[in-house]
Amino acid sequence: xxxxxxxxxxxxxxxxxxxxxxxxxxxxxxxxxxxxxxxxxxxxxxxxxxxxxxxxxxxxxxxxxxxxxxxxxxxxxxxxxxxxxxxxxxxxxxxxxxxxxxxxxxxxxxxxxxxxxxxxxxxxxxxxxxxxxxxxxxxxxxxxxxxxxxxxxxxxxxxxxxxxxxxxxxxxxxxxxxxxxxxxxxxxxxxxxxxxxxxxxxxxxxxxxxxxxxxxxxxxxxxxxxxxxxxxxxxxxxxxxxxxxxxxxxxxxxxxxxxxxxxxxxxxxxxxxxxxxxxxxxxxxxxxxxxxxxxxxxxxxxxxxxxxxxxxxxxxxxxxxxxxxxxxxxxxxxxxxxxxxxxxxxxxxxxxxxxxxxxxxxxxxxxxxxxxxxxxxxxxxxxxxxxxxxxxxxxxxxxxxxxxxxxxxxxxxxxxxxxxxxxxxxxxxxxxxxxxxxxxxxxxxxxxxxxxxxxxxxxxxxxxxxxxxxxxxxxxxxxxxxxxxxxxxxxxxxxxxxxxxxxxxxxxxxxxxxxxxxxxxxxxxxxxxxxxxxxxxxxxxxxxxxxxxxxxxxxxxxxxxxxxxxxxxxxxxxxxxxxxxxxxxxxxxxxxxxxxxxxxxxxxxxxxxxxxxxxxxxxxxxxxxxxxxxxxxxxxxxxxxxxxxxx
Numbered sequence: 335x336x337x338x339x340x341x342x343x344x345x346x347x348x349x350x351x352x353x354x355x356x357x358x359x360x361x362x363x364x365x366x367x368x369x370x371x372x373x374x375x376x377x378x379x380x381x382x383x384x385x386x387x388x389x390x391x392x393x394x395x396x397x398x399x400x401x402x403x404x405x406x407x408x409x410x411x412x413x414x415x416x417x418x419x420x421x422x423x424x425x426x427x428x429x430x431x432x433x434x435x436x437x438x439x440x441x442x443x444x445x446x447x448x449x450x451x452x453x454x455x456x457x458x459x460x461x462x463x464x465x466x467x468x469x470x471x472x473x474x475x476x477x478x479x480x481x482x483x484x485x486x487x488x489x490x491x492x493x494x495x496x497x498x499x500x501x502x503x504x505x506x507x508x509x510x511x512x513x514x515x516x517x518x519x520x521x522x523x524x525x526x527x528x529x530x531x532x533x534x535x536x537x538x539x540x541x542x543x544x545x546x547x548x549x550x551x552x553x554x555x556x557x558x559x560x561x562x563x564x565x566x567x568x569x570x571x572x573x574x575x576x577x578x579x580x581x582x583x584x585x586x587x588x589x590x591x592x593x594x595x596x597x598x599x600x601x602x603x604x605x606x607x608x609x610x611x612x613x614x615x616x617x618x619x620x621x622x623x624x625x626x627x628x629x630x631x632x633x634x635x636x637x638x639x640x641x642x643x644x645x646x647x648x649x650x651x652x653x654x655x656x657x658x659x660x661x662x663x664x665x666x667x668x669x670x671x672x673x674x675x676x677x678x679x680x681x682x683x684x685x686x687x688x689x690x691x692x693x694x695x696x697x698x699x700x701x702x703x704x705x706x707x708x709x710x711x712x713x714x715x716x717x718x719x720x721x722x723x724x725x726x727x728x729x730x731x732x733x734x735x736x737x738x739x740x741x742x743x744x745x746x747x748x749x750x751x752x753x754x755x756x757x758x759x760x761x762x763x764x765x766x767x768x769x770x771x772x773x774x775x776x777x778x779x780x781x782x783x784x785x786x787x788x789x790x791x792x793x794x795x796x797x798x799x800x801x802x803x804x805x806x807x808x809x810x811x812x813x814x815x816x817x818x819x820x821x822x823x824x825x826x827x828x829x830x831x832x833x834x835x836x837x838x839x840x841x842x843x844x845x846x847x848x849x850x851x852x853x854x855x856x857x858x859x860x861x862x863x864x865x866x867x868x869x870x871x872x873x874x875x876x877x878x879x880x881x882x883x884x885x886x887x888x889x890x891x892x893x894x895x896x897x898x899x900x901x902x903x904x905x906x907x908x909x910x911x912x913x914x915x916x917x918x919x920x921x922x923x924x925x926x927x928x929x930x931x932x933x934x935x936x937x938x939x940x941x942x943x944x945x946x947x948x949x950x951x952x953x954x955x956x957x958x959x960x961x962x963x964x965x966x967x968x969x970x971x972x973x974x975x976x977x978x979x980x981x
Contacts, residue, residue, distance in 0.1 A: 339369065340857075340907070340976065342602075344626020346610060350619040358617060359578045359609045361591040364598045366605045370565035373599045374407030377497070377561055380597075381412060382421050384495050384559065389425050396487070396494045398429045398549070399453070400507075401445040403864075404499035404563050409453035416457045423459040427490045429483075430466040431498070432508045432548035435476070435521055437469040442782075443535045444469065445546075467519075467547050476547070480519040484553065496557035500564030500604070503527055504572050504585040508548035511584040515592075517550030541780050551589055560596040562587075567603035567901075574607035616654050622661045624676065629906035630658055631673045632964065641965030642674045678966060680911045680974075685724050685894075686733045686852060697910035697977070698852070699892065704733045705851035708844070712856050712869040712898070713743040714800035714817075715929040719946045721854060721896045722922035723914035723954070724973050726807050735809060736848055738816045738841075739800055740869045741823035742793035745784070749775045751931045752791050783826035793819070795931050803928040806921075816844055822868055830864060833871040841876035849887040853877075857895025857976060866898050877980055894975040899949045900942075902974065905960060909977040913969040914954065923947045 346356060357364065367373030381397070388395035399405070415421040433445050441447065446466050454464060465486060471479045487493060498506065503525075509517065510525050524546055533539040554560070564573050576587040577598060590596055605611050614620055615630060635642060638649050647665045650658060662668045679695045687693060689703040707728055711717035717725055717737055728735050752771060760766045774788050801811040809815065818840050822831040845853075855873050856866045880888050894910065897903055914922070926947040927933070933945060942949060954971035962968045 339602075340978075344621045344623035344629070346614040346617075347619045347621050351617070356610045356614070356618045361579075362577050362596055362598050364577055364600065364605070364608070366608075366611070367599060367601050370407055370601045373563060373565065373601050374405075375411050377563055377599050378408045378411035378415065380561060381408070381495060381497070382415050382419075385421065385423065385426060388494065389422065393425070394491055395426045396429070396490050396492060397426055398431055398487075398493045398496040398554075398557060399449060400431050400497050400499050401448045402499050403448075404565060405497055406448065406452050407565075408497065408563065409449070412453060413456040423457045426459055427463045427465065428454070428459055429487060429493065431496070431554070432546055433467040433469040434543040435469050435471070435545045435547045437543055439466070439468070439470065443532070469547065471547075476521055480521070480547065483519050487553070493557035495559045495561065496554060498554070498560065498562045498590075500562060500569050500573060500576065500587065500598075500600075501528075502531060502569065502572060504576060504587040506551050506554055506586045506589065508546040509551050509554075509586045511586065513551055513583075513586050515555065515586075515589045516552045518553050519547065519549050521545055521547055537780060551586060555589065555593055557593075558595060560590065560593050562590065562596070562598040564598065564600045564604045566601070567606055569600075569604045570607040573598075573600055573604045574612075577608060615657060620657065620661075622658060624672075625906065627658065627662065627669065628673050628676055629904075630655055631669060632677075632906050635964055641963060642677070643670055643965050645670055674965060677905070677908075677961075677964065680908050681913060681961070681966065681972075682910055683727070683913060684731065685910060685912050685975075686728050686731055697975075702851055704731075706848055707733050707735045707852045707854070708848055708850040709735065709737045710841075710853065710855040710869065710873055711737060711739050711800075712866045713741060713746070714739045714796040715743070715803070715926065715932055715946065716856055716866075716898055717800075718803050718922060718925040718929075719899050719950050720856065721973050721975075722925050722950065723918045723971065724854075724896075724912045724975075726918055726921060726925075727912060727914075729807050729809060733852075734814075736814045736816060736850070737800075737804060737809070738818055738844055739797075740818050740820050740841075740872065741865060742789075742817070742819050743796040744789045744793035744824075745826070747792035747795055747931045749778075749788075751795065752788065755795055756791075786826070789824075789826055792931075796929075799929045799931060803925040806925050806928060818844065820869070820872060822872070823865065830868060833868050833875060837868075837872045838875040838879065841872050842880060845876060845880060846885070850891055853891060853893045854975070855893065855895055855978075856898050857978065858897035858901055881980065888980070891980075893978040893980060895978050896973070896975055899946055899953075902953050902957060903976055905957075905964075905974070907976050908974045910975040911957070911961065912973045912975070913958070913967075914971040914973065916970045919951060919954070919971050923951065926950065 365376060367376055385395050430446050430449060437444050508522055524544055529539060529542040533542055536542045575585060579588060581588045581591055610617050613633060631642060634645060634649060634653055634655060637653055650665060659665060680697060682697050685698055686705050686707065687698040687700045687703060689700055691700055693700040709717050709725060756768050756771045760768050774785050778784060797817055801815055804811050804815050820837045820840060822833055822837050825831055855870055857870055858866055954973055957974055958969045958972040961972060
């Protein structure tokens, strides 16, 4: 089970209204699990129930199973049930839903690879009952092959249960925007957006196949039972559109609303934009904690385009917040001023605490001063990109600041950058290794793990850049900069391992060496490559073990979470907001510039074409504008943090 979870503060009162009331905006039955692990177990149990029921009646069970990251937890739980609870797949036929075209069956990038690795290789299904879409069908026979695939499904009795994942663009299988709801298994063209999503796995967009074979929407909708899964806040917007939006041909997953026997299972992150989670006062009775009141008030400010202190009684009534007034009392004194003060007190120019002052309303404790501080950075640039201004402020205010780079970041360096660096060394009169390195690069094979020697060079480039950024802030890179090189990352490919005890032990050793008074860590789950997710698990795993092992220093340690380049905290969650001066914004930008390998030709930039310094400045300036619109002081930029309570 995941360690990382930000606990809800207020919200719907459980059981106050029945599910059909609080979910009345939802067009698809939806189960919201507390975590992806719990959701995977829930879905796996439904699959096992169908298999067992069919087996008990001596009937064949036909499953159609998706691939990708979303169903991995489901498959692992099914394997556990097979090994520990006697769940047998002997009477099952298993069909795959889509595949790249063309692609070899055993390729690591094959859509079906995950299904084989995580499920099929571990259960008792007979090989002849596994019907995978063949990505190497000859072009002149592929249409006939697709018709035969459909016929085989019918021959086996039709699909009893089909498992889907939620695509980031709302695809159904590989059925892209504009697909007709009656389509059947066929060859389709992949959109550029879909190809970009998997470009990392193919080591470049240019290597991704341009076509795929997929079950059609009509095929999928013919299944007797549909289960769909989606995890993580990066899918929250698309999940809300699929579940609560109108049927839309540009979003094929909305066609699923018409299925008579469907359920979507999501974790709390993916559910965060559903009405019952995001604006629950619209559907039911709420527990009005102080933080939840802030959430509602900030939402209301956005609805009426007013600052907090200009909200009126009528604004609350007109926007379904009468129950808040009933629960709290007179609007202006009990709500407006209280929320204004609450939000204003998050603003602090002293993130490490200001000595010699009353800290009752300040986010950070005054003492001890100076503090020992550790900033955990998942990649060698997240520190300056995400909290570079606060990082600088902590150093300038005299704290003993340490930076811990959790991973090498070696896969995010382009080959040309390596050659340029080696050539620079040659031109400076150092050892001439240019031809040797060129040969290593030439020996690479598309889609395979990069050579270790090349990964070491790329890691060295990232380390040198990180040290240069720290030196630009005046930090001693010999004593206060730590490269952890956590093993989970060192797979040589975009797909990373899971956090293990070896990773946790490395973090524990550093924490015990420094015994920090403050910890900063990347607490977001929106990193599209997943590294941030694993890194926060490693940090929390280490901290919880330290707590359980009785270390006393941890009792006086505060933990602050920042977000990566992909998304910012909502203001209703913020506990500390650090304003930046124009000069600090420029110095932060220059520190980001030190990461030369990440400018212009980043191998895996995602859909956002802005450079990292632009994302950082746009985000922090947008946050400052939000504070300004809510009636706070006007700042150049603001970095925000959420407090994580370890106890």
